Amino acid sequence: MGWLILGIIIAIIIGLIIWGVRTYNKLIGLQERVANSMAQIAAQVESRWDALTNLIQATKQYQTHEYQTLMEIVRGRSGITKDASATDVEQDSATFERAMRQLNIVAEQYPDLKASNVYHDTMQSVNQYENNVRQARMVYNDTVTRYNRMIKVFPNSLIAGMTGFSEKEYFENTASKQEMPQW
Numbered sequence: 001m002g003w004l005i006l007g008i009i010i011a012i013i014i015g016l017i018i019w020g021v022r023t024y025n026k027l028i029g030l031q032e033r034v035a036n037s038m039a040q041i042a043a044q045v046e047s048r049w050d051a052l053t054n055l056i057q058a059t060k061q062y063q064t065h066e067y068q069t070l071m072e073i074v075r076g077r078s079g080i081t082k083d084a085s086a087t088d089v090e091q092d093s094a095t096f097e098r099a100m101r102q103l104n105i106v107a108e109q110y111p112d113l114k115a116s117n118v119y120h121d122t123m124q125s126v127n128q129y130e131n132n133v134r135q136a137r138m139v140y141n142d143t144v145t146r147y148n149r150m151i152k153v154f155p156n157s158l159i160a161g162m163t164g165f166s167e168k169e170y171f172e173n174t175a176s177k178q179e180m181p182q183w
Contacts, residue, residue, distance in 0.1 A: 030147040037140040039082035048129035055122040
């Protein structure tokens with residue numbers, strides 16, 4: 001009888017250990033998916049900045065001062081990595097929008113620039129990358145939802161709490177983000 005109870009206790013302990021390891025591994029997998037989703041955003045943001053930099057190069061011949069100002073904005077951006085937060089991306093987007101507003105002012109002053117094929121083609125690229133960023137944000141939010149749900153649900157929350165997993169922030173939907181930007 002004593003061996004039977006001991007065997008049941010050992011089986012329960014082994015079962016709890018297996019459950020804990022499996023839960024921990026699932027949490028790691030979801031955490032990596034969140035990081036991957038942010039890396040996808042980072043790649044799209046980087047491409048968007050590259051397209052903007054090409055557009056700025058096109059303004060160089062029209063107004064040197066504005067070119068230098070715009071390049072300072074590009075150099076001053078923080079850069080987004082897979083370890084960035086939604087707030088970091090929002091700040092980067094605000095910097096990008098500021099540069100686009102400056103660029104539009106230059107384009108309005110120089111109709112030849114605005115009419116050029118380089119300007120037009122590059123603006124299409126910027127808009128495509130902007131759309132890609134919006135799509136990547138949606139994927140990120142979906143991934144964060146799965147991750148946050150996993151760490152909040154009992155008994156997974158026990159493992160998550162003991163091993164340092166914490167809730168991730170979402171991209172918030174604001175009125176300015178509901179429509180595609182009008183550069």
